[in-house]
Amino acid sequence: MKNKNASLFQKELVNEAFAQSFVKLNPKVLIHNPVMFVVEVCTIVMLIVTIYSLTNSSQGSFSYNLIVFIILLLTLLFANFAEAIAEARGKAQADSLRKTREETPAKVFVDGVVTMKSSSSLKKGDIFLCETGDIIPTDGEIIEGIATVDESAITGESAPVIREAGGDKSSVTGGTKILSDKIKVIVTTQPGESFLDKMIALVEGANRQKTPNEIALTILLAGFTLVFIIVCITLKPFADYAHTTISIAALISLFVCLIPTTIGGLLSAIGIAGMDRALQANVIAKSGKAVETAGDVDVLLLDKTGTITIGNRRATNFYPIDGIDHISFLEKVVLGSFADETPEGKSIIELATKEGVRGVRISGARLIKFTAETRTSGVDLPSGQRIRKGAFDAIKKITVNAGNIFPVETEIKVNSISSNGGTPLVVAENEKVIGVIELQDIIKPGIRERFERLRKMGVKTVMVTGDNPLTAKYIAEKSGVDDFIAEAKPEDKLEYIRKEQQSGKLVAMMGDGTN
Template identity: 50%
Template sequence: METKQRVSAQAPAWRAALWQSVIKLDPRLLLRSPVMLVVELAAVLTTLLCFWPQEGVSLGFSIQISLWLWFTLLFANFAEALAEGRGKACADSLKAGTQGLIARKQTAEGGFEPVAAGNLRKGDVVRVEAGELIPSDGEVIEGIAAVNEAAITGESAPVIRESGGDRSAVTGNTRVVSDWLLVRITSNPGESTLDRMIALVEGAQRQKTPNEIALDTLLIGLTLIFLLVVLTLQPFARFAGGELPLIYLTALLVTLIPTTIGGLLSAIGIAGMDRLMRLNVIAKSGRAVEAAGDVHVLLLDKTGTITFGNRRCAAVHKAPNVSLHVLSEAALLSSLADDTPEGRSIVEFLQQQNTSKLPQRHEVEAIAFSAETRLSGADWQGHRYRKGAVDAVLRFLSLTPEQMPAPLAREVERIAQSGGTPLLVSMDDQLLGAIQLKDVVKPGIRERFALLRQMGIRTVMVTGDNPLTAAAIAAEAGVDDVLAEATPEKKLHRIRAEQAEGKLVAMCGDGANDAPALAQADVGLAMNDGTQAAREAANLVDLGSDPTKLLDVVQVGKELLMTRGALTTFSVANDVAKYFAILPALFSGLYPALGALNLMQLHSPQSAILSAIIFNALIIIALIPLALRGIRLSALDAVQLLRRNLLIYGLGGLITPFVGIKLLDELLVAMGVV
């Protein structure tokens, strides 16, 4: 991760950003930012006015106004170019890794032929051996191998990828470090994870989000209003028997329109996406990031998110009149074909205690786990061995909870109340006993949930465990609500119920059974090593496959919205001081009573106008670090947060230009510039 961040940090070279600032002066590019397009038109007009001096306006003053307007535009472009530049080196590095890559594609006859990786299509099958790069995104259909995903996730430790289950997905440009894999390609050229990463960091396909569009509409509206206001000032001046120089009116327009937020809006959005990229999360749309900032409810899987997810077999507890040997043998047989970490832990635990000769995995008829039955097991020598959730096994045996032997029922309840997970084991129609699995809550997760609660976000733990187990884990983790014995239908119903109440819902998942809920959620975060169905359904994909990343995504979304809101407040508040700087300067000669509005006691109309123009340019470059870094999220509720931001960026935006314009006025006069 650190290597990737260093590469990203080196990317925004300020020299390249300066050159891009000049390129972005192209009016066709500025059409995306109407406010800055108005500034460019004003700069062009003032430049032309330098060749046609107006009465009472010196050439030197006109040149200074023109130059500072161009600087204002360049500073705004510089902010955007600096934000975009952060991903350039990373994109170049990713591209370099795929150039000239040759894959071994399976032919119709079953052999393999070398083809360029760029010519692979969805559905093609390739063989990748130790030391070779996986040419594109795909699903492992045969083999098991360790894969180094550092090029994508930044994590150096290899991960195991194998066919079947929810960990069969592989990502292009990652390297197989042991054994071999047969991979079915799941993306066409230009659609892979690597391609999406490159497009994201380059900003080539970044579209404006709904929030940006709404803010742009507001800025355009304010610009039109101030344009109409400025156009009416000349008739007023003539009515009073005077004349206002056109360059004064142009300068007034630029200082009154919301140039600060207009110049930084694009940079804020790009920097927000960059912060998301640094988390190794790909956003399929900016809308998902914004929605994350407004989320009311978080649905989080217990396993792997709230807990470490490495539940292990700790003990087996037999039912009355059942030997421990029979229970252990049945539990082991029912877990032979279970590829989950829990299943493997049961096999490891019981093999140490069972010396009987048992069949190999391929000798039994495996019964795969189903989200509907919540059972798994095996059929062998005419017997049916099953294990699963308590209610699922009881339902399979046509038993009610009351019919469970009392000693076993007490043991199951004890396991659940202690935060463990009980699994029942059966052979044919006989209940044999229970398996105890233990899970561990991640350290610090309770504090993170407390922070979310302070921000008004409710957390819901989703688990397939029984209600008692779920309640014990939930109490330890500090979540607000629990969805126990969760099926795909239950998850979907819960999300729809929350949305029906007007709430935005976020969820993370990795399995095919999570796909419906991921598609329904306003923010769906899929694990990159999960199933293809989950990745396609979600609007965010975590390349590092860390379910807790959803909490970080919410934080980035909130920081993005807070940064826009704060700088918009600052920009609008700035205008108040400019009224007291320029309007008295323009009209004090025509309407002497307006001299009372010169609260800053500026020396002359020329120094007032030039000071306001210079401040307007410098404040943009002063706020670039804040726009790129974003406003950090703090543990405050919405009311406290609003109050704090109004105090800092509202009152601060009001006071800062009074101080800044006055200091610039004194400096310009002292230097003899005006």
Template identity: 50%
Template sequence: MKNGAFGRDLLVKALYGSFKKLNPLDLWHNPVMFSVELGAIVLTVEFVLEALGYKKGVLWFTGWTTFWLWLTVLLSNFAESLSEIRGKARAESLKSYKTAVMAKKLREPLPDSPYDTVSSTDLRKGDLVLVEEGDIIPGDGEIVEGAALVNEAAVTGESAPVIREAGSDRNAVIGGTKVVAGRIVVKITANPGETFLDKMIGMIETAKRRKTPNERALEVLLVSLTAIFLVVVLNFRVLSEYLVRTTGRGEPASITILMALFVCLAPTTIAALLPAIGIAGMDRLFRRNVVALSGRAIEAAGDVNVLLLDKTGTITLGNRMASEFIPVGNHTFEECVHTAMIASIADETPEGKSIMELAKKTLGVRSDALPKNVKVIPFTPETKMSGVEVDGHSYRKGAFSAVKEYILRIGGTLPPELERVVGRIAMSGATPLVVVKDKEVVGVVALKDVLKEGIKARLAKLRNMGIKSIMITGDNPLTASAIAKEAGVDDFVAEAKPEDKLNLVRDLQKQGYIVAMTGDGTNDAPALAQADVAVAMNAGTQAAREAANLIDLDSDPSKLLDIVEVGKSMLITRGALTTFSIANDIAKYFVIVPSAVSPIFPHLDKLNILRLEDPYVAVLSAVIFNALIIPALTPLALKGAFYRAVAPDKLFVYNLLIYGVGGVIAPFVAIKLIYHLIEFFVG
């Protein structure tokens, strides 16, 4: 498995990085492991002095303890190096797309303006470039003219091209992607070296990630515990000398014993894995095509308790689909379906296509049986209707208010039940579309927002996590209420304007909530900037991307649900390993302390519950376990602890039982096994 998460090439690079990180200038950022390295240096000197005969000591014990202390530091470095290299592998693949291309720089802000062919490295923010079919987009920008089908596989890994067009919230393009079809004018929004791809590569290569508040708090705890244990060990030396003088038994604890005691009692496990957990959190988001612009955002995602979800594209598929035909007046069901089908012959919108599909399926009509010579009546903002004229008949479909005005103007009449049918459809959360033949209203088509598959289950899962979901939509309250009820959303805000979104985020934060939201438009930027976790769509506007702290390369708004799960998994992983590390120390206490002092103070031999007879082998066994537990837990740190969508209190109890109780039991079993293995091989 050469290129897997633990492939041979990757492991070799991580091993090399482990030795590089032995440089104290690199290791000082991890105070606990820095202290272990200092201890290893001291023991190395001690071993050399004992080997040369300048000091008395148990040479084999000092030598092996020194070896395992160095190995502890190396294994800690390996975990961090491995997590960094996994991310850098992606950076290398991104670099292959970051090449200089020739750009058509326009002399005037017009599509047909003459252009100069220049290198993409010579483009500057504000320049206008023409990009045609088959061209590579020379830099990050926004489309100001035209529309195109763009292949973004270079960045997102998604092979299906996507539509990008001027004047919409999907007008942003990324340098290095390719125009498959179309002709566009792009306004460059970033200078060379400042592009989105540059930022991604730089961030991954340097693993530049500010420590989050929880990480800093945990680091303070680890440093404090390390300082306390250092004081304890120093006092332990003084105490052992005092006991030797007063009791006349044994010898004072040697430097080797003291170093072993310090390393085993210090929180080395979590200190070794903490950097890997943080970097792996970013890497796991990268693998889901989400770029984290700050570590704080990932952690905040784990603490989120309110999600603001856009309806269209997040909860629903985004295209309304025909779901029902309802005849009115004296017209039959077949007449209603046929009228709706003919009126939609030339309608290329998703709604129009869905009407055609459902109507043909209902009537059993084949496409080649439909009329060919039709006069198209296109939709206009003024008429709010569309349709065709065929064989001397006029077919129309449109909103109730527009059709009502049209019918009355041409001398027709409205069926008495029409308004009631339209109201019932609207109350159900669907959109009513009235269909007309000549001067008569034939019926109504119900267009329904189709929920994304599995969205209800995912929202229920969030509720089990203790997260409240709020749907934000521009729909009227009746439609919004129906969709919210069907999807299982906890609350909704209808007819929402940009200022409503911003005020909602602020109000929730004032109530103490950690708020997450998604957005892709300029009108979302203020609320995104205010939210604790702000996910911008990569295809959205520059303003939205600059306001966010997470960028979704796939432009899938529902990705927010995955981000929350990654964030929570990251927090659970850190908590689980911290619990396991502290529980380990409790177990090792019952091995190290009796082995170190029972010759001086026999009463403490009662703590030797494993009944380890040789104190040197016992201490060495604890040191070996202390080193080996780091690589054993590295896959967990990189992959993340198992996370279930349950209430926080239940999750706390679950992890306490697994990692707390397990953290106490595992060292006893492992140290006993290592002890017997050493005895077996050494004799």
């Protein structure tokens, strides 16, 4: 989300809030803010006085009364504008998500023929097709095929997952992306019940509600207002006794200046300022109360992938086996990665280019795209070379089946990469291993400094991940969190939260997915 989109003061929002500022002049709305309700009563009185002064100057000149009336009206509109722009923000965010849902195309089977439809028109029981590069339009179950799916948008995990018909790995979620192969999916949710619909409901629930501090301050301001009403009323008898004339405009001006009008009008703006700062940091605050509560957090639990780490694994190192020239290995790695359209595949080519590989061509070659079944990708060159790149066990199987020996040094390097929190990819040429690529889910720049700032604020940071203890320990040490929970299941997270709460701590959970 870019700052331009995150701003509360977009032209569309301002226009809508400006219109609502007049709608909110309804006394039934303003009665919820006693201070501004009293100001509105004064504004109505000044309107009457201003009209009266056109024919009678006993209450001052028309221009003087008109200026007082305009100032009071602008004060009301400002207070209403502060409330209205927050409401417009929530509506705009929900509309944006709804537009995304409506614009996602779906390849639906109608009488055996594939027809393009909007995802918003899908209903339970419809069957649609998804191919490489497609965004899954809605939630469903795979009834045919197998595919690799990028679910990072909803789970925060950068590693693609395999989804196939049958078994317990057949469900897919709207908003995720097919990375390879194709599947047929049957819609399993009714309109309005999908994951994206639930997200829309969450954003629409982010209304501007008064915080406990606002409510307490409103009561206090109402008390002050009552006191100053009494003070201003008593001025009239004193003025009559002293044979001094005080116009209605002067009394109202004095009264509005005495009562905490500014604070009453800015109460909502103060809440919005906190929500606006959170929004600029890509955080949707469900209410002003949530912003206030965030300031009292003692323990912060963080998901690893996409929160502490970038979220897309990237190539960090190349390890050719003994006897293989480094540049020659990089060239073959690049050749084997042209068919890999995943972010990991693109990062491999980028890193090899930085290390000096230039002018690699694949003219006349047959690209072998990655599939969930083979778990490898590569290229068959016109010269007869066969280059494959993929998971350790997949390449080992290819090598052994061809009658070749899988090098011990490669297996040691694979284990070493895994123990350091990385993902190893093995490269083979003509069914013989030639080296290993190391992928790492890179820790976000500056994250250690941010955790240090939180530590100084008295906030304890805890990383929660499903990774094995070795990987979790490595990431925890590199990122600088205070503690970590490895191989964490949902019940483990809940147990930790309850334990901290029982010791009197306020716990917050942060993550970029539904987990």
